[in-house]
Amino acid sequence: MSQYPPPSSPGDAHPASAAAGAGAAAGSRLDRWVGTYAQRTSSMTASEIRALFAVANRPEVVSLAGGMPYLPALPLDAIADLTARLVAEKGAKALQYGSGQGEEVLREQIVEVMRPQGITAHPDDVVVTTGSQQALDLVSRIFLDPGDVVLAEAPSYVGALGVFKSYQAQVEHVPLDHDGLQPAALEETLVRLRAAGKRVKFLYCVPNHHNPAGVTLSLERRREVVAIAQRHDLLVLEDDPYALLGFDGDPLPAMRSLDADHVIHLGSFSKTFAPGYRVGWAVAPHAVRDKLVLASESAILCPTSFGQFAIAEYLSTYDWKGQVKVFRELYRERRDAMLAALAAHLPQTTWTHPGGGFYVWVTLPDGLDAKAMLPRAVTGRVAYVPGGAFYADGTGGQSLRLSYCFPTAERITEGVRRLAGVVRDELDVVQLFGSPANSRAGRPGVDNPGPELA
């Protein structure tokens, strides 16, 4: 007897899925709109490793994968007090729609936050955004047409690569080393691509405590990059959320402080305060700033009023610089634990020596592939992000990113010890059976591993 409606008809919940009980999403898993999506969505892919990370979040697994700041170190009572005060005293304003460019009181404070990096901006130059992630989206939205080229370090922040890809841009990587992006390679790549008729729109660069490489662009190289930008009329997108999290003294001058015409500078409160507010900013040349504000208004009308007023209150009533120092000390101790554990347990690998921020970049012995090794690692109760996620061209398989921001020093040491066992086993397998087939073959490019891993 035929059933009506057929259980697999698009859009209808299968009785079995309804029976799956509370928590099961209603509706068929078939996508009736599959032929309807805009072309640009074809490049929006969830990483195949997401499922593994669901397991990696279990308490028995030491996750060295996520890039989440250690928020238990925040003064939560003081934040609760200031939040209650904000609602009671300024609620009608703080809960209202606000300005598309962001609240002036916060833009004035952002100018002060950037001062240690030598940036002398006016509050009018600042556009407040929904985290620096939205600033990446806005800059891409106003500059990138399909096929345009973005130059980016190899490796690069996976969240930025995802944005560039969603605007159908082509990412061309420029190598970096322990002093950051290599200026000579930048100039060579730029000249070559332009000679080939490519529209190179901007250089994307994370100058301080790089995500994922853990390196910092030296002052000399900052000057060289800016000189190249001037010589070739190249826009530089300086993405700088980790500037104040250096372990050894004051931050270096931002590239924005060296040239205000060629550099868009992005900042964020996510790493120095809390990502849950979703407040970041862009400082841009005036004409660019105007376009960013219009693009932001069309996307979100205005950034979070409540988050902006809460951060403004925090900056003006709490010792926020002291709190950044607390974070720095905490992350320094964890960085030290990770470097000591790598030296003790993983001498077959090489790694970077971050002077701040959250990340260490590890290169595995020849023949090993970090993505192919991940299931074995998760079974061995340790997780990391495979290096291929940070390249748009399918390379990077021999590297991986370890983060030390969230686990305690003891957990970091234990995690690296477990990772060393996994690497040893994997080397044995490779010696016996040869290298695993390149697990990324046929699927080059960036997949989105999820916000907590960014």
Ligand SMILES: Cc1ncc(COP(=O)(O)O)c(C=O)c1O
């Ligand atoms: C280099 C870099 N840029 C931008 C972001 C996005 O940060 P947010 O949107 O929270 O400001 C991150 C987050 O990890 C990052 O590491």
